[in-house]
Amino acid sequence: MKEAKLRKKQLQQQLKHEDALSAAVKIWNVEILPNWETMRYTKRVRDLWWNGIPPSVRGKVWKLAFGNDLNLTPELYEICLNRAKDRLKIMKEAGSDTDSISSFSDLPSSKEASVELIKLDVSRTFPQLCIFQKGGPYHELLQGLLGAYACYRPDVGYVQGMSFIAAVLLLNMDVDDAFICFANLLNRPCQIAFFRLDESLMNSYFETYEEFFHENLPQLYYHFKKLNLNSNLYIIDWLFTLYAKSLPLDVASRVWDVFCRDGEEFLFRTALGILKLHQDILLSMDFIHLAQFLTRLPETISSNELFNALDSINMIIEKKKFSQVFADLREQNKPPSDSN
Amino acid sequence: MSYAYLFKYIIIGDTGVGKSCLLLQFTDKRFQPVHDLTIGVEFGARMITIDGKQIKLQIWDTAGQESFRSITRSYYRGAAGALLVYDITRRDTFNHLTTWLEDARQHSSSNMVIMLIGNKSDLEARRDVKKEEGEAFAREHGLIFMETSAKTAANVEEAFINTAKEIYQKIQDGVFDINNEANGIKIGPQHSLTNPGMSSSSGGGNQSSGCC
Ligand SMILES: Nc1nc2c(ncn2[C@@H]2O[C@H](COP(=O)(O)OP(=O)(O)OP(=O)(O)O)[C@@H](O)[C@H]2O)c(=O)[nH]1
Ligand SMILES: [Mg+2]
Numbered sequence: 304m305k306e307a308k309l310r311k312k313q314l315q316q317q318l319k320h321e322d323a324l325s326a327a328v329k330i331w332n333v334e335i336l337p338n339w340e341t342m343r344y345t346k347r348v349r350d351l352w353w354n355g356i357p358p359s360v361r362g363k364v365w366k367l368a369f370g371n372d373l374n375l376t377p378e379l380y381e382i383c384l385n386r387a388k389d390r391l392k393i394m395k396e397a398g399s400d401t402d403s404i405s406s407f408s409d410l411p412s413s414k415e416a417s418v419e420l421i422k423l424d425v426s427r428t429f430p431q432l433c434i435f436q437k438g439g440p441y442h443e444l445l446q447g448l449l450g451a452y453a454c455y456r457p458d459v460g461y462v463q464g465m466s467f468i469a470a471v472l473l474l475n476m477d478v479d480d481a482f483i484c485f486a487n488l489l490n491r492p493c494q495i496a497f498f499r500l501d502e503s504l505m506n507s508y509f510e511t512y513e514e515f516f517h518e519n520l521p522q523l524y525y526h527f528k529k530l531n532l533n534s535n536l537y538i539i540d541w542l543f544t545l546y547a548k549s550l551p552l553d554v555a556s557r558v559w560d561v562f563c564r565d566g567e568e569f570l571f572r573t574a575l576g577i578l579k580l581h582q583d584i585l586l587s588m589d590f591i592h593l594a595q596f597l598t599r600l601p602e603t604i605s606s607n608e609l610f611n612a613l614d615s616i617n618m619i620i621e622k623k624k625f626s627q628v629f630a631d632l633r634e635q636n637k638p639p640s641d642s643n
Numbered sequence: 644m645s646y647a648y649l650f651k652y653i654i655i656g657d658t659g660v661g662k663s664c665l666l667l668q669f670t671d672k673r674f675q676p677v678h679d680l681t682i683g684v685e686f687g688a689r690m691i692t693i694d695g696k697q698i699k700l701q702i703w704d705t706a707g708q709e710s711f712r713s714i715t716r717s718y719y720r721g722a723a724g725a726l727l728v729y730d731i732t733r734r735d736t737f738n739h740l741t742t743w744l745e746d747a748r749q750h751s752s753s754n755m756v757i758m759l760i761g762n763k764s765d766l767e768a769r770r771d772v773k774k775e776e777g778e779a780f781a782r783e784h785g786l787i788f789m790e791t792s793a794k795t796a797a798n799v800e801e802a803f804i805n806t807a808k809e810i811y812q813k814i815q816d817g818v819f820d821i822n823n824e825a826n827g828i829k830i831g832p833q834h835s836l837t838n839p840g841m842s843s844s845s846g847g848g849n850q851s852s853g854c855c
Contacts, residue, residue, distance in 0.1 A: 420658065420708065423658065423659045424658075424680050426677060427677055427678065427679055427680040428680075430677035430678070430679065436677065460710075462708070462710050463658070463680055463682055463706065463708045463710070463711070464682050466680075500710050500711070500713060500714070502713055535683070535714070536683065536684060537683075539682060539683035539684075539714065540682045540683045543682045543683070544682065548679060548682070590701075591686060591688045591701050594686040595686045595687070595688070598683075598684070598685050598686055599685070
C-alpha cells in the first residue's frame with residue numbers, strides 16, 4: 304500500500320516536472336525568443352534562465368546569447384572546411400611522416416600538426432557516448448569543425464579541450480551554427496587568453512579566482528594553501544573544456560546556460576560551487592586525494608545540488624565585481640613599461 | 644596506510660603515447676581502450692614494497708600536447724622519478740625525446756631518475772621504432788629503458804617499480820638528501836628521522852599495518 308502511494312507520488316512529481324518543462328519550452332519559444340533583445344535582460348527571463356534552458360530550445364538560446372560579433376557565415380565555414388580537408392589529403396599522400404613539417408617549437412603547433420592531433424583527439428572526446436569515435440555519426444563533423452577552426456585561426460590552431468567544447472555545441476545545434484558559435488565563444492577574452500596559453504593573463508585569472516576563493520571558502524582556502532595545492536592543478540581542466548569533461552553532461556549544459564548569461568565570472572563561480580558542495584570531504588583529504596578528487600569529480604553531481612551551492616557564492620568583494628578585481632590585478636602586475 | 648617513503652613521479656611524453664593508460668594499468672590493473680585525453684594533469688597513487696619497505700608513489704600524469712608545455716613544466720618540481728614515454732608505432736614521438744629530455748633536465752632536480760618507455764609493444768605489426776633504437780637512446784643519455792604495453796600490462800609493473808628501486812638505491816647511497824623535499828622524496832609520517840617519537844599522540848600501540 305505504502306509503496307503504491309509512493310509510486311503515485313513519484314508519478315505525480317514527474318508529471319508536474321514535465322508540465323513545467325513544456326510550459327517553459329512554450330514561454331521560451333513564443334515569448335522570449337521572438338523578442339530576444341528586449342527581453343533578455345528582464346528579471347523574469349533571467350530567473351527562468353538560471354533554472355535551466357529546456358534542451359529543445361537550448362541551442363537557439365546559446366546561439367543568440369553567444370552572438371556573432373565576428374560576422375561569420377556558413378559560406379566561410381565551407382571554405383575553411385574544404386581547406387582543412389585538402390590539408391588532410393596532402394598529408395595522407397605524403398604518408399604519415401608529419402615530422403618534416405611540424406616544427407617542435409614553443410609556438411602553437413603548426414596547422415599541419417594540428418590536423419594529426421585533431422584526429423587523435425576526436426576519438427578521445429566523450430568516449431562513453433560512442434558518437435564521436437571513428438564510424439560514429441558525429442566523428443566527421445567534429446573533426447571537420449576543429450580542422451576548419453584551425454584554418455580560420457592559424458594563430459590559435461587546435462588546442463586540447465576544444466574538442467569537448469565543439470562536441471557540446473554539435474549536440475545542440477547544426478554544424479554551421481556550431482562553428483559560428485564555437486569561433487565566437489573562443490574569441491571571448493577569457494577563452495582566447497587560455498587557448499593562446501597566455502601565461503600572464505592566465506595567472507591573473509587564477510589570482511582573481513584565488514581572491515574569490517578566499518572570500519567565499521576561507522577554511523578550505525587555507526587547507527589547500529597548507530597542502531600546497533595550487534588551483535591551476537584542477538581548474539585548467541575545468542576551464543579548457545568549460546566543464547564539459549569534468550561534470551556530467553546535463554550539469555555542464557546548465558553551467559553553459561548561465562555562462563552565456565553571466566559571462567566568464569560564472570565559470571569561476573562554478574568552480575567555487577563545486578568546492579563548496581564538497582567542502583566537508585575536501586577538508587578531510589590530503590594532497591593526493593584532493594588532487595585526484597578534483598581532477599576526477601564524482602559522476603553523481605546533480606545540477607540541483609550544484610546550483611543550490613552556487614546560489615550562495617558571493618561574486619562581489621568590497622563592492623568589486625570579478626571583472627573589476629581582475630582589472631585591478633592586471634594593473635598591479637603590469638611590468639615596468641620597458642618590456643624585456 | 645603508513646609508508647617509509649613517498650616518491651613523486653611525473654609521466655611525460657607526446658600526446659597519445661599512452662601515459663594515462665599506463666597509469667591506469669599500474670594503479671587499477673585495467674586497460675581502458677579509449678581514455679579521455681589529459682588536460683593539465685591527472686593523478687594516481689599506489690603503494691609498493693621495496694626491500695621490505697612500504698613506499699608510496701604519488702604520480703603526476705601530465706598532458707602531452709606541445710601547447711601545454713609551459714604549464715606542465717612547473718610540475719617537474721620535486722619529482723624523484725620520471726617516466727618518459729614514446730609510442731613504438733609513431734616515430735615522431737620517438738624523435739621528440741631529446742626535447743622532452745632537455746625540458747626534464749632543465750626543470751627538475753639533477754638526481755631525478757628517468758625511465759625511458761617505449762609503449763604499445765603489443766602492436767608489433769605496426770612497429771615503427773626498433774627496440775634497439777630505444778636501447779641506444781637510453782644508453783646514450785644514461786636512462787633506464789623498457790618496452791611496455793598498457794594494454795596487455797607487459798612490463799608496466801616493472802617500469803614503475805624499477806624506477807623506484809633506482810631511487811631507493813640512490814637514497815641508500817646517500818645521493819639523495821631525503822630531508823630536502825625538493826628532491827621529491829618524503830619520509831613517511833611514522834618514520835620521521837628528525838623527530839622520532841612525535842607521532843605517538845594517538846596512544847594506540849603499534850599501528851604500522853593499519854589502513855587509512
Ligand atoms: N594497443 C595499445 N594501445 C594503447 C596502449 N596504451 C595506450 N593505447 C591507446 O592509445 C591512446 C592514447 O592513450 P592515452 O593514455 O590517452 O595517451 P596519453 O599519453 O595519456 O595522451 P595525453 O593525455 O593527450 O597526453 C588510447 O586511446 C589507447 O587506446 C597500449 O599499450 N597498446
Ligand atoms: Mg593522458
